[in-house]
Structures are given as structure tokens and as C-alpha cells.
Amino acid sequence: MALTPMMRQYLEIKEQYPDAILFFRLGDFYEMFFEDAKLASRELEITLTGRDAGEPERVPMCGVPFHAADNYIAKLIDKGYKIAICEQVEDPKSAKGLVKREVIRVITPGTVIDGNMLSDKDNNYLVAVCRIGQSYGLAVSDLSTGLFQVTQMTGQWALNQLLDELIRLAPREVVLPHSLWQDEGVKKSFQELEGTTITSLADQIFTQEQAQQALTEHFGQAKTTALDCWQSPAVCGAAGGLLHYLLETQKRKLQHITEITSYFTQSYMILDGIARRNLEICKSLRDGGKKGSLLSVLDLTRSAMGGRMLKAWLEQPLIDIKAINERLDAVQELVDSVLLRDELATALKNVYDMERLTARAAYGSANARDMLALLASLQMLPPLRQALTNCQSKLLKRIYDQFDTLEDLKGLLESSIAEDAPITLRDGGLIKAGYSQEVDQLRAVARDGKSWLAGLESREKEKTGIKSLKVGFNKVFGYYLEVTKANLNLVPEYYQRRQTLANAERFITPELKEYESMILGAEDRLVELEYNLFVDVRNQVAAEVSRIQHTALLVAQVDVLVALAEVAARQGYVRPEVNNSGVIEITEGRHPVVEINLGPGCFVPNDTYIDTDRHRLALITGPNMGGKSTYQRQVALIVLMAQVGSFVPASKASIGIVDRIFARVGASDDLTSGQSTFMVEMLETKQIMDHATSQSLVIIDELGRGTSNLEGMAIAQAVIEFLHDVVGCRTLFSTHYHELAELEGRLAGLKNYATAVKEQGDEVTFLRKVIRDQASKSYGIHCARLAGLPGQIIQRANQLVQQLEFNQRAAQEVVAGKTQVAASVEQLALFPEKNEEHDEFKKEIVALDIANMTPLESLNYLYQLQRRLQGKK
Structure with a gap:
């Protein structure tokens, strides 16, 4: 059997868009067929049916209502699919044979423009x-x-x-x-x-x-x-x-x-994906959401445009000191002037997304509600510019000078678009009274006709004596007079039958027919005219897209600056000094996100000093949960905030420009590519070694934990030496290998720091304070107790630690004993070769089974050997 013409049309169009799901318009539905139908029914959880298409079996089919299609399309786009929208491109009334259809747009994940x-x-x-x-x-x-x-x-x-x-x-x-x-x-x-x-x-x-x-x-x-x-x-x-x-x-x-x-x-400052993830700049590590990120703390923007710009600033911190200070000057002015800040914030609350509204206007998809939202935004431009009149900072003055209040477009929209305009464009009610003489005239005709109709029912009831007579309307038969069958004998001769129902008859009169033509003709013409006028207004807006976009960017900048000032005022942030000194000096620095979560006064602040010379590498030892990681990240975030042009959480800060921030923090694996935790750790470390410069800031937290203690410590030391000697960058390196503290003095630019701990008996308190010291314990069992591990495990762990410490001391004594014995052997070598007693000593010592001697036996033998040698003297 041959396919139906409609199905052939579908397949011809589908062939042109093999990688998209084809939404094929049939009446009030978008239909999908064959594999597209199976896929869509599964992904959208809608019923899969079938349709006769000329083949022996019904072809798979599913569909979604035209008026609700956006929601279904959004779900498919979110899953990464592409949608080809196929519409009728000619009037079915005038079409000869099959209505012509074409794909009018392909929606892909990267080409979405619809607001929802x-x-x-x-x-x-x-x-x-x-x-x-x-x-x-x-x-x-x-x-x-x-x-x-x-x-x-x-x-x-x-x-x-x-x-x-x-x-x-x-x-x-x-x-x-x-x-x-x-x-x-x-x-x-x-x-x-x-x-x-x-x-x-x-x-x-x-x-x-x-x-x-x-x-x-x-x-x-x-x-x-x-x-x-x-x-x-x-x-x-x-x-x-x-x-x-x-x-x-x-x-x-x-x-x-x-x-x-x-x-x-x-x-811009370069941030690789590892640093972005570990510093939680715009997404939290917990769930990838905004909450818990730096962005969530700083985002007090009032507009969508401002929110997008703030995110862009955080993702691309500046390295140009002049540009940074221009932003800081603007934030400073807004922090100092509460009145100015409030004026701007009040106006910004009523600004909608001018960028996207204008884009939809130029694209031809904006409706009347979009135009009213744009109008509301335009109405806020004069007060925004007025508030900036007397600003002194260069950036705010430049914004004021470039600010276009778009008065002409505001006037156009105020005079043309009705305040209560509907969302749909083909229902009328779009154009404001007084904008078009023809619209006003057609509305008057329709209004007068409806007034006449309102009185028709009462007039006909009185004239005919039919008390149940009703005037009605439907789209198929138009206006009519409805009479129940019980009253048909009272119907006058001039009534003309229009429709027969089970219990009533519907009629029309010559006079009603005349008014119907007038009313319906006026309404149809009015809807078409209003649509055309709206499109014309929308096109006039689209013609000024460059002006609107430029002003929108200026509004977004103001929004971001006001938000940064607002956060600074609320949280007690200070203006950082940004320079080329190479010094990062922070007094009483705080982690912006942790501080918010803990609440006022709960966060313990810390000082920081690192430079590119004698203090370029801070080696931080201390217990787990002592605050090392939080401290390192807060330093990185304070540097980043300063170069964004934001005030910072500290009582004082001087920031020498950083070209890159590297943040190797925590342990993670990549199971999909078969990489272990340790391999990921090494690859991330390699990234730092390959790309860090002397102007970079590197934070490394607990390197080398994925392998043995000996190898891990060796790798950690080698990395420290490379960063210190070869790269020469500013580094915060935290480690649980306390032995590495011995590097201070051997590496000129390395200084030891530790997180302070208070011990009282069995009680341990982490003070969260970073001090110039070195740690001697990790307090891992104490952390396990805090985590709630069973008491039996904690008790056994303490026993094992004591046993292991004893064994370690014993081993050290063995080594010491063996070393002393070996020294004595070397000392004997100084005796004359032909000395008989020397030969006896030599034979005796060579015969010793040193590997199996206890520490005490080694020391006793050494003591006896010493006595015998002293006797010889």
C-alpha cells in the first residue's frame, strides 16, 4: 500500500532534519511519528498510539497540544534533544490539496530564546x-x-x-x-x-x-x-x-x-576547572547549586541582567589594576552614600530583563506582556540616571555620561500598548485607546452593536410574548434567537430558521443579520488591525536594539556595583588595596561563605602574609578539622574578590596582583575514566607544575595521601621544593606530614604555620587560629570521636596508636644502636692493621648477629666494647 500524502509530506521533511525530533503541526496538535514518537512518548511520559498511514500496520504516533507545547519542548531540550518545529505555511481555506508545511525553526539546547x-x-x-x-x-x-x-x-x-x-x-x-x-x-x-x-x-x-x-x-x-x-x-x-x-x-x-x-x-585572572570547583565560586561542591557558593553571598542584584553580569565578573577577575580600582572607587562611593544606594536599588527593583525582552522583540516572538515589561523598565531609566547625576567615581560618571534613557521608545510604548493587553496576539485588546483612529472606530461599531444586541432580547420577548426567548452566539452559526419547542407557535413569520436542536429552534431576523455582519466584521477587522499595529510597534522597538542593549549593559553594571556595596555594608567588608607589590597581606580575614553560614561573630578570623621573596611558601600543619582548608580557601577567595573589584571580608587587606589561582583541595576520583583518587591528585598537581608562574597563587591541601606515608611525604616534599625553587610562586601548602616542618631553614622562603589546639586532659579544642608554629599531632582519633564512631572503635584505636608508637620508638632505638655499633667498627679501622687485639675485635664484631639483637642487647654490647677500649688506653 502507498503512504498517504500527509505521511509522505512528513517523511520528506523529516529526512531534512534527521538529528531532531519533528513536531509536525496537525490542527491543534504537534504530532510525532515513527521513531520520534517512540522517543518522545518515553521521554515525555505521554501515550504512544498509532495512525493509519497507508501501510499494513498503523505507524507509531504521539502528540502534544499546540497551546502547551512549550512545556514539552522545554523538557526535551533539557535532556539535550533538538526540536524541529513544522508549521502550516499557507491558509487551509485557500490551499489546493495538501496544506503546505515547512520547518520554521529548530530549537536546540544552545539556541533557546523562550523565557520559560x-x-x-x-x-x-x-x-x-x-x-x-x-x-x-x-x-x-x-x-x-x-x-x-x-x-x-x-x-x-x-x-x-x-x-x-x-x-x-x-x-x-x-x-x-x-x-x-x-x-x-x-x-x-x-x-x-x-x-x-x-x-x-x-x-x-x-x-x-x-x-x-x-x-x-x-x-x-x-x-x-x-x-x-x-x-x-x-x-x-x-x-x-x-x-x-x-x-x-x-x-x-x-x-x-x-x-x-x-x-x-x-x-583576566585564569582559573582552571579544578580551581573553580574547589573554591566553589559559582557552584557548591555539595550539589552543584548556587547555594553555598561565593556567588550566593554576593548576589544581591535586583535584575536578571545584573545577576548574569555579576557571575561573569566572578568568573573573570581582572588583572588590570586601573580597571580594578575604578570598580572599587564606585563601590566605595556607594558604600559611603546610603541614600544614593537606596535610590538606585529602589529603581532597579522594577527593571525587567531588558536584554532578553529586546532580543525577543527583534526575533519577532515578543508578546504584549513582554512589551509592557520593557515599558516598565524604560520608565525606571530616568530616575536611575538622575540618581547618578552627582557621582564622583570615574566608573559611575562614565555610566551617567553614556546613559540613554530611551524616552522615544518609552513614549511609543506608553501610547500604543494597552495596560491589560492579553498574552495571545490574535484575541484583540492589544492597542491602547487613542493610538489608532481606525481601532477606536471599529471598537465603537462593535460596542454599539453589542449594546443593540443587549436590548434585542427584551424587545423580542415583549413583541412575541415568548418569555423564555434568548439571544445567543456561537462561532459556527453566529448570533441567533433561541425558542423552545413549546413556544414555536408564537414565532412570527419574519423569523428565519437557522438551526434545529432537540428541544429548541434557533432563528435569525433580517435586522439581526445586518447587525451580526456589522459586529463580526468589525471584530475580525479589529483583531487583524490590532495585530498589525502591535507588530509595527514591536518592529520599531527592534530597530533600536543596539541602543537598548547598550543601556541594558549600563543598568547591569549599576546593579552589580550596588549589590557589591550592599554586601560590603551588611557584612562589614573593607576595601582592599590592590597593587603590583607581590605581597598578599590580610588582617583578620574571614571566609565569606562559612561566615554567613555560621552567623554573626562566630567565625574565627586569621591573618595572612605571603610575598614573592622570603615568605613565599607557608607550610601549614595541624589536625584534621583544625581549619586548614577553610583558611586556605578564604585567602584565595579574598584575592579573587579583590580583583573582581569587590570589598573583602577582613579588617585590612593588601593584594599584590595574581595572574592565576590554583586550588588542589581534597580527594576525589574519576571512576568513568578509570582514574584512582591518587592519580587524580597527581594529574591536578601536574596541572599546577605545568602552568603556575611566579605571579600565581597556589593552594594545596593534603598532597600525597593516596599512597604510602613514605612515598606521600616524599612527593609532598618534592612538590614543595619545586614550587619554592623553580616556580617561586606564593603558596599555601597544608599537610598532615609534620616532619616536613623541618624544611624551614633549609628553604629560605618557607615559613611554618599551624592551626592552634588547646588540650586539657583528654579534652581537645580546635581554636581555628593559624599561628607561626608547627604541629606535632594530627588528632585523628579525636576527630573520629567527634564524628560519632562507636566507643569500642575509639578505645581500640587509642590502644593501637600506643602500641604503634612503642614499636616505632623501639625501631628507632635499634637503628640508633646499630648506628653506634657501626661507628665503633669504623673507629677500630683507625687502629694499626697489624695490631693483634684489633684483629680479635674485628673478628668478634663481624660475627655479631646485629639484625637479631634487641635494642637492650645492642646497647649492652656497645657499653662493654667501650669499657674494653678505655682499658686499652
């Missing part, structure tokens, strides 16, 4: 990668905001740098040439990106010639030439590939992507 599929304070990045020789080009876009940026990585560590940048961006989707995806090294690295969909495209899309053409057509010759894209084939290829993918999936002009900008990773 996005996290307000997170960017939704789509990234393209291209490799030419030893260089990697990276292009990144957020379709929901209009962002489009490029950068380049070159040299020996280019792939590592690329992966670090991808970890920072956490893109929802990566696009790359098919040949690059076949590279096993690249493939393995990219597959480790969490929650990222990988899409490979034909290599020719990334060629410089094709990329140049696409970029020039979209951005114009001036912008692409100014960017020097042509100088780097890898960057050009990545940007062209990204733009091609966006245009192919969205199938429309992207009016809101107006700028292509470049950035350099070297312009």
Missing part, C-alpha cells in the same frame, strides 16, 4: 570551535541576549586553555567541524563537558572564505575588518561556523545580534 526555558541569571551559551594548525578559534553567542564574541588560543597549551574557557562558559551546546570531532583527543576532552550537547557540521562551513562571506553579510565589512577576524583563520572559521548554525536553525534574520567583539583570556 531559560534561567534568569544564567547565560545560555552556544559555542563554536575551529582548529587551524596549532591555533584554536572560539566563538560564543547567547541568542537570548544577542551576545557574540570571539577569542583565540595558541601554542603548546592551546587545547588546555580552550577547555578551561569552555568550563568557564559551561555552554549548552558546542558546534565544531566534523574532522575536529573525529580527533580522539578533542572528542575525549569535549565529552567530559557536563550537560553540553556536541554538534558536528561539514568542514567547509568553517573555511575562511565561507566564514568571511557570512560574517560580512551579517555584520558588515566595517565591523568584521575592524575586528581583524581575517588575521586569524581559526577565529574567522569559528565565528562563521557559529553564525551559519544560528541562521540555519532559526531561519530568519537575527537583528538583535548586532556586534561581534573579541576578548583575550590573558586579560
